Amino acid sequence: MATRPTSTKPRKTPRRPNTRTTEEIALGIRRRVFEHTIRNNGGYLSQACSAAEQLAWLYNEELHIGEPTLPPLPEPFGGVPSATNSGYHTGAGYNGPALPQFDRLIFAPAHYALVAYATLIEVGRLAPEALGQFNRDGSSVEMIGAEHSPGMEVHNGTLGVGLSTAAGLAWGRRRKGETGRVWVFMSDGEVEEGQTWEAVQAAAYHGIDTLNAIVDVNAQQCDGAMSSVMDVRDIRQKFEAFGAVVAEVDGHDVAALRRAAKTPHPGQPLIILAKTNPFKGMNHLERRFPRLHYVRFKDEADRAATNDAIAAELGVSPVDYSR
Amino acid sequence: MVELVNRPYAGAFEAYAVAHPEVLCLSADLTSSCEIDGFRDRHPEQFLSLGMAEQNMMSFAGGLGLAGFRPFLHTFGVFLYRRPYDQLIASVAYPRRKVRLMGFLPGVTTPGGMTHQAIEDISVMRSIPNMTILETGDATEVESIVEAADSVDGPVYARVLRGQVPRLFDTPIVVGKARELSLGSDVLVITAGITTEEALRARGALEKAGVSIRHIHLNTIKPFDAQYLLDHLHSVRHGVVTLENHVTEGGIGSLVAETIADAGIAKRLVRLGLKDTYAHGGSRPYLMRTYGLDAPALVAAIERLTGESFGITDADLDAVRIDAVHSSAKAEAL
Numbered sequence: 001m002a003t004r005p006t007s008t009k010p011r012k013t014p015r016r017p018n019t020r021t022t023e024e025i026a027l028g029i030r031r032r033v034f035e036h037t038i039r040n041n042g043g044y045l046s047q048a049c050s051a052a053e054q055l056a057w058l059y060n061e062e063l064h065i066g067e068p069t070l071p072p073l074p075e076p077f078g079g080v081p082s083a084t085n086s087g088y089h090t091g092a093g094y095n096g097p098a099l100p101q102f103d104r105l106i107f108a109p110a111h112y113a114l115v116a117y118a119t120l121i122e123v124g125r126l127a128p129e130a131l132g133q134f135n136r137d138g139s140s141v142e143m144i145g146a147e148h149s150p151g152m153e154v155h156n157g158t159l160g161v162g163l164s165t166a167a168g169l170a171w172g173r174r175r176k177g178e179t180g181r182v183w184v185f186m187s188d189g190e191v192e193e194g195q196t197w198e199a200v201q202a203a204a205y206h207g208i209d210t211l212n213a214i215v216d217v218n219a220q221q222c223d224g225a226m227s228s229v230m231d232v233r234d235i236r237q238k239f240e241a242f243g244a245v246v247a248e249v250d251g252h253d254v255a256a257l258r259r260a261a262k263t264p265h266p267g268q269p270l271i272i273l274a275k276t277n278p279f280k281g282m283n284h285l286e287r288r289f290p291r292l293h294y295v296r297f298k299d300e301a302d303r304a305a306t307n308d309a310i311a312a313e314l315g316v317s318p319v320d321y322s323r
Numbered sequence: 324m325v326e327l328v329n330r331p332y333a334g335a336f337e338a339y340a341v342a343h344p345e346v347l348c349l350s351a352d353l354t355s356s357c358e359i360d361g362f363r364d365r366h367p368e369q370f371l372s373l374g375m376a377e378q379n380m381m382s383f384a385g386g387l388g389l390a391g392f393r394p395f396l397h398t399f400g401v402f403l404y405r406r407p408y409d410q411l412i413a414s415v416a417y418p419r420r421k422v423r424l425m426g427f428l429p430g431v432t433t434p435g436g437m438t439h440q441a442i443e444d445i446s447v448m449r450s451i452p453n454m455t456i457l458e459t460g461d462a463t464e465v466e467s468i469v470e471a472a473d474s475v476d477g478p479v480y481a482r483v484l485r486g487q488v489p490r491l492f493d494t495p496i497v498v499g500k501a502r503e504l505s506l507g508s509d510v511l512v513i514t515a516g517i518t519t520e521e522a523l524r525a526r527g528a529l530e531k532a533g534v535s536i537r538h539i540h541l542n543t544i545k546p547f548d549a550q551y552l553l554d555h556l557h558s559v560r561h562g563v564v565t566l567e568n569h570v571t572e573g574g575i576g577s578l579v580a581e582t583i584a585d586a587g588i589a590k591r592l593v594r595l596g597l598k599d600t601y602a603h604g605g606s607r608p609y610l611m612r613t614y615g616l617d618a619p620a621l622v623a624a625i626e627r628l629t630g631e632s633f634g635i636t637d638a639d640l641d642a643v644r645i646d647a648v649h650s651s652a653k654a655e656a657l
Contacts, residue, residue: 081419082453083477090418147418154385155413164379165414168386171371176390195410198379206371 018060022254025056025122030281031314032118036131037295038307038319046285046292047112050218050251050276055119055185057257058214063183064103066096072127074150077140091140092153094125100178104169107152108162109187109216111293113145120151160193162186163213167203167269170211184213188273189221191232197242203269204243211269212261216251218278224290236273244271251276284309325520325644326490328462332425332483333358335466336395339473340369346473347387347394349373351380357397357427358485381407384422385414393421393473399433400426400441400482404448416451419477425468429458429482429516430568430597431611436604441482442597446573448480449545456544457498458482460491460519464542467495474498482516489520489644499543501551507535510625511555511563515541515575518566521611524618524641532633534625541575549582556583562591564624568616571596593624608643617643 020028029052037043059065070093079085092098095105107116114134120126130150133139140148144157156162163184170182190196203211223229232238239246247260251274260272278292279285284306285292297303303321311318336359340346352375354360363370373380377398384394396403403424404411415422426441433439448456455475459465465484472479475498492502504519505526514522519540529536537559539552556563563583565576576594583590597614611617618640626632 080452081417083419154389155417158409158413160378161382161385161410161413164382164410165386165389167379168383169389170386171383172387172390172392175392195378195382198374198376199383202373202376202379202383205374 020060022053022056022060025060025119026052027281027314028122029056029115029118031316032121032131033114034282034310034314035319036114036118036134038303039321040134041303042294042296044111044114044293045282045295046218046220046278047216048115048118049280049282049285050220050278051112051115051185051216052281053252053254054214054216054257054274055115056122057254058105058183058185059119059123059125061258062261063095063105064101064180065105066099066102068095068125069093069097070150072130074126074130074133074140076138078148090147090153091150094120094150095153100173100176100180102180104153104180104182105151106154106156106162106166106169106182106184107145108156108184108190109159110145110152110155110157112185112187113143113149113152116145116151117141126150159187159190160195163190163196163199164202166213167199167208167211170203170208171206174208174210181210181212184211186213186215188215188217188219188232188235189226191235191238192230197238200239200242200244200269200271207267208269209265209267212272213269214257214272214274216276217273218276220278220290220292222293224292228290239271239273244269246271246273248273248275250274252280282310282313284313326462327487327644328490329487330358330485331462331465331488332468332485333361336469337362337365339469340395341366343393343473344369345392347371347392349380349384349394349396351375351377351396351398351402353398353427356399357425359397377402377407378410381410382414385410385418385420388415388418388420388422393423395423395425395469395472397425397427399428399439400444401428401439403480404441404444408447412451415478416453419453421476422478423472424478424480425472425483426480427483427485429484431602431614431616432484432517432568432607434604434606437601440602442602443570443573444480444482445544445569445575446577449573449578453477454545455479455498456481457496458516458542458544459484459496460514460516460540460542462488462490463492463494464496471496471498484517491520491523496542499546499548501542502540504538504540505536506558507537508559509535510537510561510628511559512536512538512621512625513541513563513565513575513579514538514567515544516568517607518568518616521616521618522566522621524643525622525635527641528635528639529622529625529633531639532635534629534631534633536625544575544578547578549585552579552582553586553588556588556590561628562593564593564621564628565595566616566621567596569596571598591628593628595620595624
């Protein structure tokens, strides 16, 4: 089970002081992903719009996790797991050590990796320079989060496997008497996968109430608006019918996220449906609807106009990407 | 007459799991069909019913592995890799979880037809990095498969026999160690699982005909010791016949072909097995006869290889065992 290095002991105070508000961190995430997307000439920008508050809230407030066990600047890709790769470890060390009392985070939509890295930077778990390694050959800071990428513990690039993994992990931890919870960050597109429903019914059947998930309900998927791809109908009703307790909130309202997490759910998993706006904080993106999954620029004029408009919305100077 | 053992898996699993609390018993609605119904009833705290939902079961097992448990998944072999293949790779094989995939009804051992017959499982599993593949060929191997599988540092897929199983061997499976059943010098015969019994049926008749057989029984298909095979290949005059309860692509026949080609040696090879075809529902002897997986097929292949005709007829071969389709050993014919 050597999936995490344990050589670095956590500090005595497991939770770092929250020197910034969750709202400030969320703004930082948007700014950082924006800057990266402009410099990189494209990126997963809309995901930052929808998920910034959720990830900022998880890391800044809700998750009970220890100090990182991995260096601020990620090591290069260290090879895949194999019988001979004895030094292998996942990227979970950025979420602290796997101790019994600490929560674990399963980051289900691996395509949000850029937003995850930006979050780790904003909460001081990863160096800002780490984004310079994003999607570079030989780097562990991969475009689609791999289990060796910062903040990741399992591969979730094949969407829909995260919740099942988390359910098994939560069952096993409960069986061992560990007090830490398992949290899952999910995307709403994953409800199209049958496995999601298999996972919910199994978690409910086995009474796994240490399992908590927050779903970024931005109603977008790769092809565009979810309603144009598949009608998933009332997912609150569906989650409840399969055995979860559901809290449905405005995913940009941090106070509402706090309240949702306090929803009692004895004997059942908790699913927080965080309804979000895929342009939140960057209204300029709305003109691209429904092509939001990966923002590309048509031409230099498009890139420059997007740079100026969103920089103004985020209260920063336009990115000087000529340098 | 060969000794038949009734439900050897049931007792073996229970004895091992009870002594190893970090072993968990997972089932996907085929609990009695996989002979773990008694375990479920006597050890409910160590048993997880995950329903007829194999994709979730596979990733859930990955999560259990992440938490330090060693789950044994029980279902028919086909349901461990066809539907949940994506989950098998992402949640079990890649991260090298100690998940033990107990695949019942390998190949044509079921009358359930295409949907129940795992005829390409070895091919699929062989191509998965980090995977270990074991196969049981008798009651002793079934009795020892649990401990053998659990000794592996990583995921394991095992082809498990159930119901009434003949006892051919008296020593347990040792992972990575093939059995040398005869050490002749004319033809090398490689078998695994139920085809070993078929080769043994032909042994007496072939001996009488004066052909010297070197017979190797494989219970570990991956990892595979190529040098071990080459040593045996160098010890026979004519060549090698592989007989497998599987398609001839990607299984033991392919394994031997690759070994021969990689080493650049000149040895003739006859691969017996399902020839790029599905089977259908029927009894095991009927299917083995129809698709050329039985003792007469082996004899014919050896005749082709040696260029001799032995005149061996069915009457010269040891009897085929006919299992009752509905017996106390099986919950149902499936």
